[in-house]
Amino acid sequence: MLTKQVKIASFLILTGLITISCSLPLLFTSQPEETSEPPDPAPTHTLQVIPSEPPETEITSTMQEPAIQLIDRSIFEEMEEPRYEIDGVWPNLEGPELLVTAFNSESDRFVDVVMEDFLLAVADSPGGMEGEGEPPLSYLTFDYDLTYGDQQLFSIYLAFDQYIAMSAHPFPFSYALNYDAQNGVFLSLEDLFLPGTDHINVIGSLVDPVLEGRGFGYQLGTAADVMQTRENWNLLPEGLRINFDVYEVASYAAGLQYVVISWEDLVGILDPNGPISSFIA
Known part of the structure; x- marks a missing residue:
């Protein structure tokens, strides 16, 4: 009887040892899996677009000609x-x-x-004679x-x-x-022309045929003589105008006279850096 109990106890001990030996690898290899919470997400920054002030522009005071x-x-x-x-x-x-x-x-x-x-x-x-009205x-x-x-x-x-x-x-x-x-x-008239040019005679040579062609008995060379003693001229967009009063180049009946000479006809003697440079640019 005792022998039978010993056999049963031995069997149970042997079975327990076998069970324990089979569980040991699992105990050493499978450790409990730690569940870690996911890391907090990195803080996100919302970029607020702030309108930038326009750069200060340097104010340059351009003096306008009065x-x-x-x-x-x-x-x-x-x-x-x-x-x-x-x-x-x-x-x-x-x-x-x-x-x-x-x-x-x-x-x-x-x-x-x-x-x-x-x-x-x-x-x-x-005046009038007395007694003859106004x-x-x-x-x-x-x-x-x-x-x-x-x-x-x-x-x-x-x-x-x-x-x-x-x-x-x-x-x-x-x-x-x-x-x-x-x-x-x-x-003055000479301000319009290159230094040293004989502008009076050049103008006179251009004026002469025009006045001669008007049929009031013009004498060649008279215009240049008048211009030597008196300046009476004007600027026009299209040319230089020479003015003559009565009796200067013609009779009273012919009236006031003027001749316009185009800038193109004078371009060879006009001063390109003078006061009328814009006319010949």
Whole structure:
């Protein structure tokens, strides 16, 4: 009986040992799997687009050339004894004093001289005979024409018409003002041409055939002689205009004369760096 119990106990112990020996590899090889929580995601940053202020632009104050304006001055004056009338318009420039003073002084001066001479002539005139009704009227009228103007150059033609009572006819005459407003100076004819050029005779040779062709008995060479003693010219977009008063190149009946010479005809003697360089660019 005892032997049977010992066998049963031995069998049970043997079975237990076998079970344990089979489980040992699993105990050493299979460790419990650690479940780790996933790492916190890296913080995400929302980029907020902030409008950037525009870069400060450097303000450069470009000095604009001051505008120079042509303005009218006018006069109307009449008198009964002696009987006369003055009705005229003449130019002034409005702008920086330094640039316009010379022009205004000369324009005013010439008009004042003309009016003074007119009034002296009226005072010296015999007038009408007493008892023959209203005495005849003496008059002075004048106006001007801007032949060219670009804020830098101003070319102006002043036209006068004067009549002294009891005279045979009125007396028209003219005067030209050519002014460089950028520098505040008047232009002379030679300023337009290259130094050393005989511009008077070149112009005269171009004017002669034109005046001769008008059929009023023009004498060749007269225009150059007049230009030597008196400047009366104007700038035009298309050319240089030479003006002549009555009796200078023709009789009174022929009236005032002028000739326009194209810039192309003068290009060989014009100064490309002179005041009218833009005309020949």
